[in-house]
Amino acid sequence: MRVLITGICGFAGSALAENLLARREGAGITGIDNLMRPGSETNRRRLKGLGVEFFHGDIRQASDFEDLPAADWVIDAAANPSVLAGVQGGFSSRRLFEHNLASLVNVLEYCKRHSAGLVLLSSSRVYSIPALASLPLREQGNAFVLDCSAPLPAGVSAEGVGRDFSTQPPVSLYGSLKLASEAVALEYGEAFGFPVWIDRCGVLAGAGQFGTPDQGIFSYWINAHLRRRPLRYIGFDGNGKQVRDAMHPSDLAALIDAQFRSARRGGQRIYTAGGGARNACSLAALTAWCDDRFGPHAPASDPRPRTYDVPWLIMDSREAMAEFGWKLETPLETIFEQIAVHAESNPGWLSISGL
Ligand SMILES: NC(=O)c1ccc[n+]([C@@H]2O[C@H](COP(=O)([O-])OP(=O)(O)OC[C@H]3O[C@@H](n4cnc5c(N)ncnc54)[C@H](O)[C@@H]3O)[C@@H](O)[C@H]2O)c1
Numbered sequence: 001m002r003v004l005i006t007g008i009c010g011f012a013g014s015a016l017a018e019n020l021l022a023r024r025e026g027a028g029i030t031g032i033d034n035l036m037r038p039g040s041e042t043n044r045r046r047l048k049g050l051g052v053e054f055f056h057g058d059i060r061q062a063s064d065f066e067d068l069p070a071a072d073w074v075i076d077a078a079a080n081p082s083v084l085a086g087v088q089g090g091f092s093s094r095r096l097f098e099h100n101l102a103s104l105v106n107v108l109e110y111c112k113r114h115s116a117g118l119v120l121l122s123s124s125r126v127y128s129i130p131a132l133a134s135l136p137l138r139e140q141g142n143a144f145v146l147d148c149s150a151p152l153p154a155g156v157s158a159e160g161v162g163r164d165f166s167t168q169p170p171v172s173l174y175g176s177l178k179l180a181s182e183a184v185a186l187e188y189g190e191a192f193g194f195p196v197w198i199d200r201c202g203v204l205a206g207a208g209q210f211g212t213p214d215q216g217i218f219s220y221w222i223n224a225h226l227r228r229r230p231l232r233y234i235g236f237d238g239n240g241k242q243v244r245d246a247m248h249p250s251d252l253a254a255l256i257d258a259q260f261r262s263a264r265r266g267g268q269r270i271y272t273a274g275g276g277a278r279n280a281c282s283l284a285a286l287t288a289w290c291d292d293r294f295g296p297h298a299p300a301s302d303p304r305p306r307t308y309d310v311p312w313l314i315m316d317s318r319e320a321m322a323e324f325g326w327k328l329e330t331p332l333e334t335i336f337e338q339i340a341v342h343a344e345s346n347p348g349w350l351s352i353s354g355l
Helices: 011-023 040-049 093-102 104-114 129-133 173-192 217-226 249-261 283-294 318-324 332-345
Strands: 002-006 028-033 053-056 073-076 117-123 137-140 143-146 196-201 232-234 243-247 270-273 280-282 300-302
Touching (some): 011 028, 040 053, 093 104, 143 280, 243 249
Parallel strands (some): 002 028, 232 300
């Protein structure tokens, strides 16, 4: 089996390459990356050592696909993954559009040319921000939990947010480009007869993830706590009760591998996938874990709201589990511990990540 991974030097792309090679003896992996993500260049040597064929190129350029060998499957993991991209942080909205949507036509034309299937890494951020922001929540210890005694909108339960939850705008520029990518990818697959799987992933986390305050939050927080960098609880009264779930990329690789093996061509193509209720954690709980691991270091409180932020977002993966016989193997504590060990042995990780 031959796989092309776009964004292969990124956190997800490189981890998926490594995990798929471990799962599939004899698989050939090719990757393309323009190395725009600070830190991504650090993965080049590791990938080479794994036997991955690397092309330095930009998926916005059709001609950068000309030298790529044919593949059976493409995993599209090239994007700016920050929900704030396009509105903050110096990455323009036009640039975001080009990277996160316009470039998709080159990926899809490649799939069409080679009859390659596509796995698109979509996001939990395709869901409606007002609908997420108005979910009934209560406080339990140092975290928000869903108040299931109150009426709930379609597509959400204590297990998390599922595929049927509202995608009504606003969803963020980032989320809207993912949503548009999903629609275009499905149409291409339908029109030209190649399989498309779409995984709406919650937060991915693990050792070697680049970490900044707006992307790679678990890696950023653990590295910053260890290095005694200033940390802030932003929004939601400034006490860190906002909750996310974390999924290890090896678990995502297992899901994608099951999708590669699936012979089903019709029916549902979109799945939500994430750490779920079992792997959910508030920032305050993460701080408590770090305090135990590295000694106390208190974040400051900054109650001002942050653009596009929501208080509680975890993914309900039950459909993917039922369909693909998939289950999450990596508990939250293992993810945290792996990040901590990596942080201890990489003292400059935050500056490598661009901070
Ligand atoms: N990390 C998460 O928590 C998360 C959650 C849901 C979805 N996703 C999605 O998964 C995918 C991978 O995310 P990640 O966390 O690995 O991000 P990342 O920033 O670590 O990796 C993305 C890689 O893509 C490359 N890239 C960006 N634009 C490119 C272009 N035009 N041409 C070639 N290479 C390009 C970057 O250099 C980088 O190496 C993204 O599509 C992201 O939206 C990530």
